[in-house]
Amino acid sequence: MGQATGEGRVAGVEADGAVEGGSGELHRSHGGEPRRGPAGFQYHPGLSGGLPPAGRTTTCGQPNPLRRIRPLHSAAPITIRPANPGDAERIAAIYNEGIANRAATFETRPRSKAEVAGWTVASLPILVAEVDGHVAGFAKVVNYSEREVYAGIGEHAVYVAGDARRLGVGHALLEALAEAADTAGLYKLTSRIFSTNTASIALHEGSGFTIVGLQRRHGRLDGEWKDCVLVERLLGDAAS
Structure with a gap:
């Protein structure tokens, strides 16, 4: 889902490093009461003040800290927040693990x-997930293309x-x-996933993404051809 380069640009092919399997959609609750979704999570909108209203960002251009999610079978909640330069070492370690x-x-x-x-000072969102106070994962978006017609599409x-x-x-x-991408004005997230990475494909399908195509022999990794599955999720008005 977007190959990160030394310049922080994400382009090409990069799939989810998680081996999580498919998860059900979270059911949001705006009244402060957690609701139980089919994947076995509780959503706690009140713990971190909820998401910012549309268009409201922090001074660094990133969304305000996001909600916390507690898997029912885990002792610690998952806290999602914007990444900052202090997270760089941990993000690099997680990314390099995915490379290896x-x-x-x-x-x-x-x-x-x-x-x-x-990457952490880019204009588009980059988020980290904390479990027990430690960064356990990250997600980022970059522009899909430099062409103006595609200005609202992000590659993640x-x-x-x-x-x-x-753990979810x-x-x-x-x-x-x-x-966060919707708040930043994007109308679509898209990415490529190795066809062999079935856990990531299931994870995306369980998170509202749709498979829209297959790119055969899209590149070689260690001399072996890789096919890539294209996924996308429409956001905001584009999703209605």
Whole structure:
């Protein structure tokens, strides 16, 4: 789902680093009471003050801190918030783990803390998920294309640390990223996923994304051809 380069640009192919399987949609509650969704989560809109109204961002251009989500079978909630340069080392470690696993991206060169710090000051959203106060995953969006006609489309990537999988982190990040991207004025999120990464495909389908195509032999990884599944999710007015 978007290959990250040294310049912080995400382009090409990069799939979800999580091995979470499919998750059900979260059911939102605006009255402060958690609602139980089919994936077994509780949504707590009151814990972090909820999402910002449409168009309201912090001074760095990122959405205000997002809601917290508590998996029913986990002792700690998942807190989603905008990333900052102080998260760069942990984000780099999670991304480099995804590179090493060879299941999520065509990239083979590890990224440094300094490179990743540049991602956190980009104009489009980059979020981290915290579990027990530690960053357990991240999700980011970059422009899909430099062409003006595609200005409202974002290409996204989401990665979850190996020791934080199956806690709902990937699903929580995708849900929060969709809302943050909508607030930032985007009308679509799209990405490519290796066809062999069935867990990520299921995760995206369970998070409101639709499979819209297959790109055969889209690139080679360690000499092996990879097919890529195209996924997308419409946002805001485009989704109605």
